[in-house]
Amino acid sequence: MTPNLHITSQQIRIFEAVARNLSYTKAAEELGLSQPAVSIQMKRLEENNDVKFIEVIGKKLYLTRPGERMLKSCQRILDELHDLNGHIKSAQQKIEGELKIAVVTPAKYFMPYILKAFLNRYPDVRPAITVINRRRILDELKQNQYDLSIMGRVPEELKLDSFPFFQNELVVAAPAKHRLSKEKRIPISEIATERFLMREKGSGIRMSVEDRFAENGIIIEPYMELGSTESIKQAVMAGLGISVLPKQAIRIEAKHGHLDILDVEGFPVIRDWYVAKMKDKNLHPAAQAFVDFLNSIDIERLLAMSDTR
Amino acid sequence: MTPNLHITSQQIRIFEAVARNLSYTKAAEELGLSQPAVSIQMKRLEENNDVKFIEVIGKKLYLTRPGERMLKSCQRILDELHDLNGHIKSAQQKIEGELKIAVVTPAKYFMPYILKAFLNRYPDVRPAITVINRRRILDELKQNQYDLSIMGRVPEELKLDSFPFFQNELVVAAPAKHRLSKEKRIPISEIATERFLMREKGSGIRMSVEDRFAENGIIIEPYMELGSTESIKQAVMAGLGISVLPKQAIRIEAKHGHLDILDVEGFPVIRDWYVAKMKDKNLHPAAQAFVDFLNSIDIERLLAMSDTR
DNA sequence: AAAATTCATAAACAAATGTATATGCATCCT
DNA sequence: AGGATGCATATACATTTGTTTATGAATTTT
Known part of the structure; x- marks a missing residue:
């Protein structure tokens, strides 16, 4: 394994600016550094790696062959860092x-x-x-x-x-003054005999309810299938049967006595x-x-x- | 212009090792650093750029998405530096x-x-x-x-x-005891009348000599063309004519009197x-x-x- | 020939970067 | 549960990097 090139990223930036401008002074201005800072870093870069990258002949700078190669690499690296920066900056903002x-x-x-x-x-x-x-x-x-x-x-x-x-709370909703309205801790099996109004198959709430009954070994046969929570609610109030509904959806009706919430074992499903x-x-x-x-x-x-x- | 990523080359090396090993300790060993050195650099890298690259969950390290991107870039940069190093090192030795x-x-x-x-x-x-x-x-x-x-x-x-x-010194060589042997500062025009032995057209020395005569407005007509310095030397000694030869080539013969060096104006051509x-x-x-x-x-x-x- | 420009260098100092040692804490393994 | 492992953190220190100011040397421009 060859020991790698000894170079700091600052030296990469400085070298690139120097090589592009072919001037230490301009490079220093461009980078907001002092001219000696640039001179020193370039000198260190060359000393550390035992290579001459830059020749000063007369007043002009020239790149040696290794210098030309170096410039290429520096530009590639700076491009890479620039891309990286863009990716990271945008990835920090974009929701994707x-x-x-x-x-x-x-x-x-x-x-x-x-x-x-x-x-x-x-x-x-x-x-x-x-x-x-x-x-x-x-x-x-x-x-x-x-x-x-x-x-x-x-x-x-x-x-x-x-x-x-x-927070979701599923309760058993029955028509007002249902025969079980006053009962406490109604066994879940008792409920199973009622006429059950349910959402169509595949409805999230129906599956949730079926799961809960299934846990108690009970399979509900729907008496009637309806297409929305709202229509079920209306049907319950009309006395067509009972159902399991989100408490939130029937809060007002229960308060006004238009339907009752039964105290069934295993309910509410919270x-x-x-x-x-x-x-x-x-x-x-x-x-x-x-x-x-x-x-x-x-x-x-x-x-x-x-x-x- | 977006401010570029703030990163040192050491951080690139450390990050790459950490991301590859998914371990600070192993990365530290690999790089010959202490574990805290690695920790600190990674922390600084993240703080300086306000990005999380690495997550420590439980005892394991994971790269975040910016981390993955960073790793790619670091590897590309390290590859680039490695290539560069190779080029420079070999270019320093190879004669090409x-x-x-x-x-x-x-x-x-x-x-x-x-x-x-x-x-x-x-x-x-x-x-x-x-x-x-x-x-x-x-x-x-x-x-x-x-x-x-x-x-x-x-x-x-x-x-x-x-x-x-x-050092090259072209002298006019004549057969021993030539009629001009004793003359001093022989005008170049005088020489032009002599029989001239010359190398074939295109020979370097012939062109050199012709140039010198041409400077004096003289065009030499070769009396005889010969294929090598050595054969001309022999021909001069045999009395066939005079010629212009490197002093070095006839040094010994002149010393022994087998031929003479004429003191012609404009000669020797040094x-x-x-x-x-x-x-x-x-x-x-x-x-x-x-x-x-x-x-x-x-x-x-x-x-x-x-x-x- | 004088003036301006450019890089090199030095000194003294400030800031940042990088380091080791020691220790704590949480997790993992047995 | 206890020991081993791995990362985080604190402290103290060394090195590197960058600064200003000043100056020198050489070249180019005027």
Whole structure:
């Protein structure tokens, strides 16, 4: 291995300016240095490497052959640094590129709608969503596999920074004065016998609800399928059956007694959603923008609008 | 104009090693530095440019996106420096490339033979010979147009380094006891009537002699053309005619009275040859080799062998 | 021939860069 | 749980880099 050239980046800059101007004085002016500073650096450069790069003949400067070669290299290097600078500076500002997010299984029901809205605002971001279980999220976060993760609980052991961005509470809504309205801790199996109004298959909220019943070994047969949260709400109030709805969506109606919230075992399904990152992890602009986005938007409204909870 | 990236070449080396090893400790070992030295430089690099290049998560290092970009650039720069180093180191040793020599008009008669011998030894040199007059040589030397110049007198005014490498003295040789042997200061016109033995057309020495006569308005008609200095010498001794020969070549014969040297006006033609360069001029290896070559060879013998004076 | 320009050099000093040693702290491994 | 490992930080110091000012030497311009 040959010992490399002994040169500082300042010497590169100075040499380039000197070689281009063929003048120490002009180079010094251009770089905002004193003339002796330039002279000294050039002298050191030559002494350190035991090469003559510059000849002063009469009053004019000439490059030796190694000097010509050196100029080429210096210019290439300065170009490279300039490019690099541009890339970095712009990459620090532009919201673009890959955004790797690990998502805990139940979040997959609503994440697409959030992402859709996010991409609408920042079309140059390429999100990569991985749906994995909680344990693996923690492991892989530790290994810096993701920029962010979305989960329902934040483990305390780990060095995570986390921010809540969404509280979702799914309650069982029944027509006013339903036979179970006054009951406490209604067994989940009791509910299963009711007429169930549900969103169409594939709806996020329907899947969430089905999952919850499935955990208790119950499979719900929908009595009727309706296309939106709003229409289900109306149908419940009309006495067509019961349903599971976001508490937020029926808050006013429940208050006025237009429908009742049943106290069923396993309900409400409370979902507090957090976005988390490793404490030492540096968020690139796209990731930071996503966090900001989560904090700034009204997720209830977004999901209601997309009608997908 | 964007302010350029603030980075030292040491930081480039350190960053590259860190990014490649993904370890400060290993990078430090590789570079023969202490671990804190590496840590500090990386920290300064990031602080100075307000960018995070490296993330330490748990115990492992990861490159951020700017870090990845940085690594690319660092590797390109190090490659460039490595190439540069190679070029310079080899260019410092190899005797090759262009060798620009300015030659005063009369030297053109013998230079080709010297060059031929030089190229025989150093085939990778590409000599560029320019034949110009003395005044222009001085001007253009000052402007660093040539590596070397060949001339007969060295002006004292100028800052030239010069070395004599060849003394040539052309004398008029006549058969022993020639009718003009005792004469002093024989007019050049007197000689013109003699039978002249000469080398074939194109011979360096013939051109040199013809030039000298031409300066006096005399055109010599050769009585006989012979192929070598040696055969002319024999012919002169045999009484066939007179000729102009290097004094060196007939020194012994003249001493023993086998032929006479005539004291003709304008003779001997004395040529002291110097190789010169500007005092501050740096000779590259090929140029230095040429100077050494001139000093080391026996030019009399070389020219005699090529039979061209 | 005098004046202006340009590079070289020196001295004295200020700032930055780079270093080793020692130590702390967190993580990883066993 | 305990030891080993790896990075961060503090301190103190050495070296390098850059500064101004002054001056010298040489060349070019006027």
